[in-house]
Amino acid sequence: MRAVLARYLQASGTRALVSLLMFLVLGAITQGIAFTVVVPIADDLLTPDTPVPWPWIAVLVAITVVYSVLHYRSVPMGNRIGADLVTTLHRAVADRASALPTRSLGPVHADRLASLNGSAVVVLMGLPAHVLRPLVAAVVTPLTVIVISVFVEPWLAATLAGGLLVVAAASFATARLLTRDEEPEGAEWLRRTYERPAAPYGGRRGALLPATGQVLLWRIVELAVCGAVAVCAVLATGDDVSAQKGVALIVLAALTFRPVMEAALLTSTVVNSRATLTTIGRLIDAGDPEPPAAGWPETCDVEFEDVGVAVGESTVLAGVSFRLRAGTTAALTGTPDGVRLTLGDLLTGDLRPTSGRVLIGGVDVATIAAAETERRLCRVSPAEPAASDGAVGSVADRWRLALEGAIAADPALVVVDATAGAEAFASEPALAELLSTLVRDRTCLVIGGDGFLAPLCDEELVVEGARVAVRAPEVR
Numbered sequence: 173m174r175a176v177l178a179r180y181l182q183a184s185g186t187r188a189l190v191s192l193l194m195f196l197v198l199g200a201i202t203q204g205i206a207f208t209v210v211v212p213i214a215d216d217l218l219t220p221d222t223p224v225p226w227p228w229i230a231v232l233v234a235i236t237v238v239y240s241v242l243h244y245r246s247v248p249m250g251n252r253i254g255a256d257l258v259t260t261l262h263r264a265v266a267d268r269a270s271a272l273p274t275r276s277l278g279p280v281h282a283d284r285l286a287s288l289n290g291s292a293v294v295v296l297m298g299l300p301a302h303v304l305r306p307l308v309a310a311v312v313t314p315l316t317v318i319v320i321s322v323f324v325e326p327w328l329a330a331t332l333a334g335g336l337l338v339v340a341a342a343s344f345a346t347a348r349l350l351t352r353d354e355e356p357e358g359a360e361w362l363r364r365t366y367e368r369p370a371a372p373y374g375g376r377r378g379a380l381l382p383a384t385g386q387v388l389l390w391r392i393v394e395l396a397v398c399g400a401v402a403v404c405a406v407l408a409t410g411d412d413v414s415a416q417k418g419v420a421l422i423v424l425a426a427l428t429f430r431p432v433m434e435a436a437l438l439t440s441t442v443v444n445s446r447a448t449l450t451t452i453g454r455l456i457d458a459g460d461p462e463p464p465a466a467g468w469p470e471t472c473d474v475e476f477e478d479v480g481v482a483v484g485e486s487t488v489l490a491g492v493s494f495r496l497r498a499g500t501t502a503a504l505t506g507t508p509d510g511v512r513l514t515l516g517d518l519l520t521g522d523l524r525p526t527s528g529r530v531l532i533g534g535v536d537v538a539t540i541a542a543a544e545t546e547r548r549l550c551r552v553s554p555a556e557p558a559a560s561d562g563a564v565g566s567v568a569d570r571w572r573l574a575l576e577g578a579i580a581a582d583p584a585l586v587v588v589d590a591t592a593g594a595e596a597f598a599s600e601p602a603l604a605e606l607l608s609t610l611v612r613d614r615t616c617l618v619i620g621g622d623g624f625l626a627p628l629c630d631e632e633l634v635v636e637g638a639r640v641a642v643r644a645p646e647v648r
């Protein structure tokens with residue numbers, strides 16, 4: 173995934189990212205200047221018999237206007253970069269998925285990829301538009317205040333620099349603690365942990381994740397800021413510094429470290445973003461190292477060996493075993509339709525089982541070359557008309573085209589999906605004849621729908637929830 177993002181930046185995103193960073197840096201510098209202007213304003217407002225510092229207030233208003241312009245100019249830029257990153261990610265996922273046979277992606281793999289792809293949209297949209305801004309401000313704004321303070325109050329600049337080091341060290345130490353994979357000795361009380369299940373795509377088992385990370389990090393950084401402000405207060409209340417100016421300097425210290433606190437709160441967001449992108453990269457790169465290359469078997473008998481399919485916590489199929497002799501036709505009945513269609517997907521190799529094997533002529537369907545599968549295996553269903561089509565044929569016409577095309581292709585194995593448009597067979601007897609011609613002397617699995625007139629079948633597979641029972645067909 174890092175390679176994908178690197179290619180994006182090299183190809184089109186470098187200039188946009190540099191422009192965004194320039195706006196963010198200018199905004200952070202402007203914010204630092206505004207913080208330093210607060211000192212003379214607060215000092216004059218708190219000092220009795222002192223006129224309102226309108227010139228300084230005007231400067232603060234002008235700086236605020238500049239900062240607002242920079243802020244609202246940079247937000248759309250960040251959103252555009254995020255949208256381009258999402259497009260790059262989706263293109264990478266689509267290219268990888270299209271390069272592999274569908275059977276290379278198991279149900280759990282595909283489900284995790286789909287869900288993480290959705291998470292990555294949020295991650296990639298947020299990184300340039302919202303996460304990058306506080307991170308830049310955490311570095312540039314305090315440095316701006318310190319540089320200005322050098323020319324006004326050198327001791328204050330030194331104190332702020334020391335406080336910045338304390339905050340940075342506390343943030344780094346806490347981030348390291350919260351992102352460790354192993355629990356440090358004596359720190360069990362710092363975390364609430366849970367064990368992740370085994371990661372089948374190269375993830376580490378048993379990684380410990382913090383549940384209190386944000387709260388703990390927030391409190392530690394707040395304590396560090398309080399310490400820095402306290403030091404500033406002690407130094408600012410000397411004999412040569414008025415109480416009013418001391419209060420103003422305390423306010424300046426709190427404002428200076430506020431961007432660091434905001435950036436510290438984003439530690440978990442950055443870590444989660446990295447984990448999401450890393451996992452997506454691992455899932456994209458997962459799959460068969462070599463594409464399936466086995467030839468089509470000599471015989472076309474079908475066997476399901478203790479096949480199970482699970483998606484997340486849901487069990488779709490459990491321990492399904494049956495055998496179809498070559499050249500026979502089996503009707504797939506029962507409910508639900510989703511399970512019946514899943515059996516068809518397993519037989520065509522469009523879905524890989526979580527457990528067990530699907531064999532054609534004793535060869536695992538997952539190992540048969542994609543070109544062989546396309547040539548020797550046919551899935552028949554009425555084509556759905558495109559929304560842009562003008563005059564489209566009836567369901568019966570689409571069935572006729574699909575059946576005639578399948579007969580012309582002369583496949584060895586046929587899966588007939590009649591869960592939709594089955595009523596056309598009742599009104600068009602010619603369709604039943606075409607279907608009988610197609611299944612004759614071929615291994616065929618027929619998935620019927622309401623009103624479907626199935627051809628003569630050698631056996632019937634009855635779906636009952638997540639299991640399949642085999643029984644002799646009824647004599648008609």
